[in-house]
Amino acid sequence: MPNMQNEKTPMPFQDPTVRSKNFEEVALGYTKEMAIQEANRCLNCKHKPCMNGCPVHVHIPEFIQYLANDQIDEALHEIKLTNNFPSICGRVCPQESQCEKECVRGIKGEAVAIGRLERFVADHGEDKVTTVKTNGMKVGIIGSGPAGLSCAIDCAKAGFDVTIFEALHASGGVLTYGIPEFRLPKSIVKKEIDALRHYNVKIENNVIIGKIKTIEDLWDGGFKALFIGSGAGLPNFMNIPNENAVGVVSANEYLTRCNLMKAYDDRYDTPIAKPQHTIVVGGGNVAMDAARCARRLGDKVTLVYRRSLDEMPARKEEVEHAMEEGIDFKILTNPVAIEKDENGRVSGMTCVSMELGEPDEKGRRGVTVKENSEFNIACDYVIMAIGTSSNPLLKDSEKKLEVNKRGCIVVNEDQMTSIQSVYAGGDAVSGAATVILAMGAGKKAAESICKELL
Structure with missing residues (x-):
């Protein structure tokens, strides 16, 4: 009999007070018992709607059924018929807007945790590597x-x-x-x-x-x-006054220093700012990544986004993690200028408050500036994460x-x-x-x- 609980099996996470100052993985992954319990929530639907939401059409019900039967290697083989990188996708895919969005269990409760199960299988299964005959081209x-x-x-x-x-x-x-x-x-x-x-x-x-x-x-x-x-x-900028002040960087540069050049690790000599107050501009996953890195490397972090939380394109889980880690969210707020001191360094940001308008043809609500709403936020570092x-x-x-x-x-x-x-x-x-x-x-x-x- 399937497991008919309405909620996903909870994922163990590192405690926010601990993780906000280290770069170790936040989501700790399912145990085998948790994974099998969650796999048994899958109804193995005949028409497989979840597959329609997957850009590479992973055989989702099939791999989950293997997992439910404790056949982890077979589950990994099934995934790899269409997805060669499940340990990556299981961690970073926006499943909630793709496969899990189509899951029938989501009609009356929460969808099956497809991404978490994919991650478990990828981390614990053993793949069979086949030899390939080269064609010489x-x-x-x-x-x-x-x-x-x-x-x-x-x-x-x-x-x-x-x-x-x-x-x-x-x-x-x-x-x-x-x-x-x-x-x-x-x-x-x-x-x-x-x-x-x-x-x-x-x-x-x-x-x-x-x-x-x-x-x-x-x-x-x-x-x-x-x-x-x-x-x-190629990073985008807002073209507002003083955007070239010392202490304004793109999220691309900031994240490259953090990740590729390992600035978070004291064993590396990569220079990176460790400010008192960082403002991150943007509301996507890159903005969340930059804000959460800044929180680990600095003190106070504020995320500025011109729409509301409902319009924020970042994954819900990433937003929740950022909030848990102490990042302040200033929504319906838009920068109009950077302030700098006599040495040309960032000293603050001038912002305006925004109001939501009616949805456009794609369903996204427009924004307009509130009259006489200008205000200043003191800061010493700004990360622009408004797209590339x-x-x-x-x-x-x-x-x-x-x-x-x-x-x-x-x-x-x-x-x-x-x-x-x-x-x-x-x-x-x-x-x-x-x-x-x-x-x-x-x-x-x-x-x-x-x-x-x-």
């Missing part, structure tokens, strides 16, 4: 973020000789430089990337395609198809590569760009989005590469 992957990794492993499994070209000294893209250790331990990312070597995927770090090598160089090197997964690494744009390097160096007005690479239904046999996906195409959507794009591109070359 070379495929190049530009960028080792989630889109590039996904495309790479599917191409490798199809028999291609795959090489990933990564601009940074470490692989993983946003998984490594963007998402903090307390949400996605880098040991997990390393384990997943190391697994690529079972399929003879080669990774060349410190290679900037568009500078060190061109696409033409790759053709000359014998590559038959390329995939661009260069991400959205596609990395411009390739479009600037490859004039045949078509981009749209936002600078994102244009692709057709097969993920092919305006250049024959050059495919693209992830944030470089969509703009900043989720890890799993990027992986889905990489997977689709791999299918198209196989269709073209095999």
Whole structure:
């Protein structure tokens, strides 16, 4: 008989008073008993609505049934038929707006904790690595973020000789430089990337395609198809007065220093500010990551967001964790200027209060400024987390590569760009989005590469 409790099996978490000053993983994961208990809440629906909410169409009811029967290795194999990186996705996917949103159990209670179960299976199952016969054709992957990794492993499994070209000294893209250790331990990312070597995927770090090598160089090197997964690494700013003051940084820079360059670890010499009061501007997951890192490295942190909590795009769990860790939320608040002292350093922020308007055609409510609502907040550091744009390097160096007005690479239904046999996906195409959507794009591109070359 299924477990008919209406609530998810609770996840053990590190205590907020402890975790607000360390970078150890917050969510501690299910025990085996918890996982099996939660797996038994799955109704194994005939039409599998949860799968429709998954960008890579994981066989969700099937893997959960294996888990419910204590067949953890079989559950992992079932997941990996469509998702090569479950230990990452189980931690960072917005399941509540994807697979769990479609779960029938959510009609009268809480959805099955699909993400937590995926994480458990990935952490405790043993995968069977199969040998692949190579077909001798070379495929190049530009960028080792989630889109590039996904495309790479599917191409490798199809028999291609795959090489990933990564601009940074470490692989993983946003998984490594963007998402903090307390949400996605880098040991997990390393384990997943190391697994690529079972399929003879080669990774060349410190290679900037568009500078060190061109696409033409790759053709000359014998590559038959390329995939661009260069991400959205260009930070956006508000263009308000004094935004160039000392102490105003993008979330990209701040998180790169924290995560890739390990500024949180005293064994590394990476310089990073440890201010008395940091203001983070934004309401997405990147804003939450930046705010929670700042809380661990500084004293007071305030998050400023121009809409209400209901409109905040960040995952509900991340918002709750940020609040538990002592971060102050100033909603319906928008910056209009940065204040600086006589040395050009940040000394405060001038803000206005906002009012919600009517929903637009997408259902999102607009905002307008309240009259005579200007006020100041004293601070000594500001992190801008208001979005990113596609990395411009390739479009600037490859004039045949078509981009749209936002600078994102244009692709057709097969993920092919305006250049024959050059495919693209992830944030470089969509703009900043989720890890799993990027992986889905990489997977689709791999299918198209196989269709073209095999």
